[in-house]
Amino acid sequence: MKLAMIGFGQAGGKVVDKFLEYDKRTGSEIVRAAAAVNTAKADLMGLEHIAEDQRVLIGQSRVKGHGVGADNELGAEIAEEDIDEVQGAIDSIPVHEVDAFLVVAGLGGGTGSGGAPVLAKHLKRIYTEPVYGLGILPGSDEGGIYTLNAARSFQTFVREVDNLMVFDNDAWRKTGESVQGGYEEINEEIVRRFGILFGAGEIQQGQEVAESVVDSSEIINTLSGGGVSTVGYAEEEVEERSSGGLLSRLRDDGDDEELDSAHTTNRITSLVRKAALGRLTLPCEIEGAERALLVLAGPPEYLNRKGIERGRKWLEEQTGSMEVRGGDYPYRGAGFVATVILLAGVTNVPRIKELQQVAIEAQDNLDEIREESDENLDELVSDDSDELESLF
Numbered sequence: 001m002k003l004a005m006i007g008f009g010q011a012g013g014k015v016v017d018k019f020l021e022y023d024k025r026t027g028s029e030i031v032r033a034a035a036a037v038n039t040a041k042a043d044l045m046g047l048e049h050i051a052e053d054q055r056v057l058i059g060q061s062r063v064k065g066h067g068v069g070a071d072n073e074l075g076a077e078i079a080e081e082d083i084d085e086v087q088g089a090i091d092s093i094p095v096h097e098v099d100a101f102l103v104v105a106g107l108g109g110g111t112g113s114g115g116a117p118v119l120a121k122h123l124k125r126i127y128t129e130p131v132y133g134l135g136i137l138p139g140s141d142e143g144g145i146y147t148l149n150a151a152r153s154f155q156t157f158v159r160e161v162d163n164l165m166v167f168d169n170d171a172w173r174k175t176g177e178s179v180q181g182g183y184e185e186i187n188e189e190i191v192r193r194f195g196i197l198f199g200a201g202e203i204q205q206g207q208e209v210a211e212s213v214v215d216s217s218e219i220i221n222t223l224s225g226g227g228v229s230t231v232g233y234a235e236e237e238v239e240e241r242s243s244g245g246l247l248s249r250l251r252d253d254g255d256d257e258e259l260d261s262a263h264t265t266n267r268i269t270s271l272v273r274k275a276a277l278g279r280l281t282l283p284c285e286i287e288g289a290e291r292a293l294l295v296l297a298g299p300p301e302y303l304n305r306k307g308i309e310r311g312r313k314w315l316e317e318q319t320g321s322m323e324v325r326g327g328d329y330p331y332r333g334a335g336f337v338a339t340v341i342l343l344a345g346v347t348n349v350p351r352i353k354e355l356q357q358v359a360i361e362a363q364d365n366l367d368e369i370r371e372e373s374d375e376n377l378d379e380l381v382s383d384d385s386d387e388l389e390s391l392f
């Protein structure tokens with residue numbers, strides 16, 4: 001599936017940059033166009049793969065290229081005021097060649113948190129292609145203001161996109177790691193999962209056509225209907241036949257064929273379970289998911305119809321959904337078989353409820369502190385018996 005990706009804010013820009021790198025490395029051709037929008041000049045300069053003329057600095061008259069300092073209301077205002085500048089970058093995208101837009105942002109900060117929902121709303125008004133969001137939730141150790149920003153942005157972003165795919169930094173945080181190093185790994189994880197998912201709908205001419213290849217319309221149909229989505233992933237190393245190793249020669253032995261096929265089927269079904277029950281991009285209860293898409297990626301000799309069918313049925317039972325799609329993504333050279341499961345329309349998400357609770361507390365706290373500090377300042381500045389007069 002071909003996407004026009006727009007990264008809003010620092011996290012958004014970095015993740016889109018990473019998608020471009022993935023695209024170049026794997027030849028998946030999912031990024032038809034890529035742009036980054038920011039109020040901070042330094043963040044745009046730090047990008048490596050997004051073309052310079054596709055990096056848009058907004059809000060120069062208001063914040064002089066220094067960012068909005070985690071003020072997402074200001075982020076939203078600036079995005080609205082300067083939407084024409086963003087549109088200028090989008091104008092150079094051949095929109096008739098893209099299947100959808102993907103707006104990526106970290107929801108805890110200011111620029112992406114405020115700007116991404118504004119951009120999604122704008123895109124939906126102008127284009128007929130679906131507009132998806134990829135929203136990154138902050139770690140719970142980032143503090144009240146980030147949580148409040150994320151909760152407000154999440155609510156708005158979901159409303160403005162055709163589907164909001166969510167990645168929760170909190171679920172992927174590792175202790176004892178530098179923040180920078182941590183993000184590097186987290187961003188790899190994001191790109192791996194979504195890269196395989198979107199790459200599945202983008203089989204190139206000349207590539208091996210598997211028994212049942214996932215089509216981009218299946219991704220679109222799974223995401224249609226709005227709401228929130230999460231993605232599961234599991235992989236297992238395999239030795240590829242084309243490598244010509246001892247194992248592959250043994251496998252060519254006719255007697256092993258049937259055993260192999262049973263083994264392949266079992267491997268697939270256990271990978272499906274691992275992906276669905278393991279760590280999701282947004283941890284949640286999978287029961288009640290409205291729709292799901294199962295993608296099985298790997299060398300064609302390790303993919304089989306029976307495995308996918310079994311995995312699909314199991315997912316139907318687990319989610320209670322009647323709309324579970326599944327298919328292959330023949331993928332050579334990586335040395336693994338992987339399953340990616342897109343669970344769309346999830347509603348039982350304790351993490352979001354917890355985020356909202358902390359956000360409300362932070363909001364109340366902030367109001368209280370503001371009131372108190374107004375009073376305190378008043379007390380400090382004015383003399384006790386009001387004997388002094390201000391100059392003017």
Ligand code: GDP
Binds near residue numbers: 010069109111142
């Ligand atoms: P903005 O530039 O004002 O939009 O804010 P940032 O994008 O810098 O930060 C917003 C939030 O995104 C932070 O609170 C972090 O939770 C998260 N974040 C920042 N950088 C990264 C990154 O490289 N990867 C990931 N996964 N999250 C990030």
